[in-house]
Amino acid sequence: MQAIHQPLKGSCLCQSIQFEIENSFRSFFLCHCHQCQKMTDSAHVANLFIDKNAITWLKGESKATHYQVPGHDIKNVFCPDCGSPVPYLNSNGKLLIVPAGSLDGEPSIAPHSHIFMEEKRKWHDEIHKTLQFDGFPS
Ligand SMILES: [Zn+2]
Numbered sequence: 001m002q003a004i005h006q007p008l009k010g011s012c013l014c015q016s017i018q019f020e021i022e023n024s025f026r027s028f029f030l031c032h033c034h035q036c037q038k039m040t041d042s043a044h045v046a047n048l049f050i051d052k053n054a055i056t057w058l059k060g061e062s063k064a065t066h067y068q069v070p071g072h073d074i075k076n077v078f079c080p081d082c083g084s085p086v087p088y089l090n091s092n093g094k095l096l097i098v099p100a101g102s103l104d105g106e107p108s109i110a111p112h113s114h115i116f117m118e119e120k121r122k123w124h125d126e127i128h129k130t131l132q133f134d135g136f137p138s
């Protein structure tokens with residue numbers, strides 16, 4: 001039996017942007033392109049895709065600011081106060097791109113693809129070998 005997923009809450013780090021979203025995501029990509037590395041200070045972004053009507057903004061929608069990467073179909077959309085990425089419409093305006101880290105709960109689907117692996121960081125290959133701690137290393 002298919003579980004019915006409750007809507008998820010999401011927010012930026014400072015809570016000045018908040019939303020609720022249906023937990024019925026279409027796809028979940030991890031993008032390793034150079035632009036996404038810069039945007040995240042990490043190996044890749046983790047972006048979910050969903051119908052644009054799936055979101056209800058609770059607070060601060062108009063506050064989000066953006067940077068369009070020249071010559072690329074890539075945007076960084078973020079809270080101007082805390083810098084956290086927040087959901088935004090894709091370039092054709094039909095789908096919402098939702099940064100997985102902006103969600104306060106677990107999405108109903110797992111990532112299914114790493115994309116732009118040609119540009120990936122070599123250290124990403126070593127992640128599965130690293131030590132793991134529940135908090136700061138003791
Ligand atoms: Zn914020």
Ligand SMILES: [Zn+2]
Pocket residue numbers: 031032033034035036037045116
């Ligand atoms: Zn990318």
